[in-house]
Amino acid sequence: xxxxxxxxxxxxxxxxxxxxxxxxxxxxxxxxxxxxxxxxxxxxxxxxxxxxxxxxxxxxxxxxxxxxxxxxxxxxxxxxxxxxxxxxxxxxxxxxxxxxxxxxxxxxxxxxxxxxxxxxxxxxxxxxxxxxxxxxxxxxxxxxxxxxxxxxxxxxxxxxxxxxxxxxxxxxxxxxxxxxxxxxxxxxxxxxxxxxxxxxxxxxxxxxxxxxxxxxxxxxxxxxxxxxxxxxxxxxxxxxxxxxxxxxxxxxxxxxxxxxxxxxxxxxxxxxxxxxxxxxxxxxxxxxxxxxxxxxxxxxxxxxxxxxxxxxxxxx
Amino acid sequence: xxxxxxxxxxxxxxxxxxxxxxxxxxxxxxxxxxxxxxxxxxxxxxxxxxxxxxxxxxxxxxxxxxxxxxxxxxxxxxxxxxxxxxxxxxxxxxxxxxxxxxxxxxxxxxxxxxxxxxxxxxxxxxxxxxxxxxxxxxxxxxxxxxxxxxxxxxxxxxxxxxxxxxxxxxxxxxxxxxxxxxxxxxxxxxxxxxxxxxxxxxxxxxxxxxxxxxxxxxxxxxxxxxxxxxxxxxxxxxxxxxxxxxxxxxxxxxxxxxxxxxxxxxxxxxxxxxxxxxxxxxxx
Numbered sequence: 001x002x003x004x005x006x007x008x009x010x011x012x013x014x015x016x017x018x019x020x021x022x023x024x025x026x027x028x029x030x031x032x033x034x035x036x037x038x039x040x041x042x043x044x045x046x047x048x049x050x051x052x053x054x055x056x057x058x059x060x061x062x063x064x065x066x067x068x069x070x071x072x073x074x075x076x077x078x079x080x081x082x083x084x085x086x087x088x089x090x091x092x093x094x095x096x097x098x099x100x101x102x103x104x105x106x107x108x109x110x111x112x113x114x115x116x117x118x119x120x121x122x123x124x125x126x127x128x129x130x131x132x133x134x135x136x137x138x139x140x141x142x143x144x145x146x147x148x149x150x151x152x153x154x155x156x157x158x159x160x161x162x163x164x165x166x167x168x169x170x171x172x173x174x175x176x177x178x179x180x181x182x183x184x185x186x187x188x189x190x191x192x193x194x195x196x197x198x199x200x201x202x203x204x205x206x207x208x209x210x211x212x213x214x215x216x217x218x219x220x221x222x223x224x225x226x227x228x229x230x231x232x233x234x235x236x237x238x239x240x241x242x243x244x245x246x247x248x249x250x251x252x253x254x255x256x257x258x259x260x261x262x263x264x265x266x267x268x269x270x271x272x273x274x275x276x277x278x279x280x281x282x283x284x285x286x287x288x289x290x291x292x293x294x295x296x297x298x299x300x301x302x303x304x305x306x307x308x309x310x311x312x313x314x315x316x
Numbered sequence: 317x318x319x320x321x322x323x324x325x326x327x328x329x330x331x332x333x334x335x336x337x338x339x340x341x342x343x344x345x346x347x348x349x350x351x352x353x354x355x356x357x358x359x360x361x362x363x364x365x366x367x368x369x370x371x372x373x374x375x376x377x378x379x380x381x382x383x384x385x386x387x388x389x390x391x392x393x394x395x396x397x398x399x400x401x402x403x404x405x406x407x408x409x410x411x412x413x414x415x416x417x418x419x420x421x422x423x424x425x426x427x428x429x430x431x432x433x434x435x436x437x438x439x440x441x442x443x444x445x446x447x448x449x450x451x452x453x454x455x456x457x458x459x460x461x462x463x464x465x466x467x468x469x470x471x472x473x474x475x476x477x478x479x480x481x482x483x484x485x486x487x488x489x490x491x492x493x494x495x496x497x498x499x500x501x502x503x504x505x506x507x508x509x510x511x512x513x514x515x516x517x518x519x520x521x522x523x524x525x526x527x528x529x530x531x532x533x534x535x536x537x538x539x540x541x542x543x544x545x546x547x548x549x550x551x552x553x554x555x556x557x558x559x560x561x562x563x564x565x566x567x568x569x570x571x572x573x574x575x576x577x578x579x580x581x582x583x584x585x586x587x588x589x590x591x592x593x594x595x596x597x598x599x600x
Contacts, residue, residue, distance in 0.1 A: 054406075056406050056409070056410065058413070102588065103584075103587060103588055106587075106588065107587060110347075110349050110405045110406055110409050111542075111587055113406065113409055114349065114538055114542065114583065114587070115583070115584055115587050115588075117538075118535070118538070118580045118583040118584050118587075119580075119584065121531070121535060121576070121580050122577060122580035122581065122584070125573070125574075125576045125577045125580065126577060128573065129571070129573045129574060129577065235413070235416075235417065235531060236417060236420075238413075239413065239414060239417045242410065242413070242414075243414065246410065274425070276424060276429060277420075277421060277424045277429055277527070278421050278422075278424045278425035279421070280417055280418070280420070280421035280424075281418055281421035281422050281424075281425055283421075284414055284415075284417045284418035284421060285418055287414050288411060288414045288415060288418060291407075291410065291411060291414065292397070292400060292401070292411060295407070
């Protein structure tokens, strides 16, 4: 994908559109957009690790939860300002990323996914049991300081954060490092044979993923202003992240973003019809059917439609 | 105290073995981890509840419906998810996890999100060594043992059972010997689903029915497979007792809230230090 002049023009139009959006739409849609932005961040963080290296992590909520809880505890219980607590949360999450990395050095494939799933459930139970006076136990914490007031400020902040992360991830994945990470997903032995260290590459992918997850988790907590174990260390949350990345098209940066927006808006549109958790029925069916019949995701569908309509510009 | 732990441990472990055995069978035959296994239990429990308390038919019909529903679900999962994905294990794992979330939402759609308390299978309480034990739990454990032993005999002695063993050892070799592995797969998936749903009827007597009740049995099944290695039925029984007793000991001696923590910890430790499991590779 070369960057042509029309690409730059498209990006400029998109950026301008994003900037004026809050004055065009209501705050309800803005809130949905904010949620979609955060989901996109989480999906990118999953994709940096799993979409590239093929180590399917079911533990992304574990990382996000660590970030979210660290900053929540620091600001609420120890009155640490957010300027310090958020970087601290990111650092702690990266330590968490190293914990997830340990099994990945020994296990592959389905077992690795199980270990991360177990880590997430373990965290869910531990948070409620260990020092509930600090973690807030089953109920979690509320009344956390928020970074922004009003929907439009939250929208700007989350969009800026999401685009920064997406752009960084995109540029990173265009380098040889990104290529090497994708190569691990295809054949780890070959990567080693080519004289690269899979362990070092994996460590990088896990740390990068944890960095994004921690950052996203911390900002998300300070957007919501509250935190609860069942909202974070939850299989439904995991499912949403996975579905966003897979539906959009994993192994790309734009795919998880597309998936996140598609799913968040689908969930919002379903709200009038199905008010409660049963929305996930439709949502899950869409995710499962897409995953079964178009594993490359929406991105591949869009690409196919584009080729149908305009012909294959790459070969022509 | 010790006697209580022993009794409680044996009762719980028998049920855990029944919960996990279907999951082990599937893992044994295709190295596939079916993360929708907990959903069989949920479906079975709710089917029992629906027949007994909403329709008002005898409980035994509820049990039968649960078993048939579970078996049907097992075949459906195999035909619609596992076979189209052609044994891509990670894809099956992701797809079955998504399916589990869908089924959870389906339960919320049909029965609502509040938890339900099903009538016990057999009412009443019996006292054994000064420990009050509900009849339904005693029945559940005895039934689990009978089912597991007859399943063991079926796999060891019957023609179909031996074909199952053959497929689990070497699918290609089995195919050369004229075994229709597709038929065997369908049999195993329906057994797995049926037993899972039956375990769900029993499990609902222990806990309650709730849309998220599938997570705990899934974790137990995963722990049994991971800790036991590639599962035999006897291995399943053994590991189910390790996990069951560990939970009972933790619950009575340390703190009830910690019961799940140790199971999860066991999965992680086992995978890190003995990725092949305690008993290594064994046929079913």
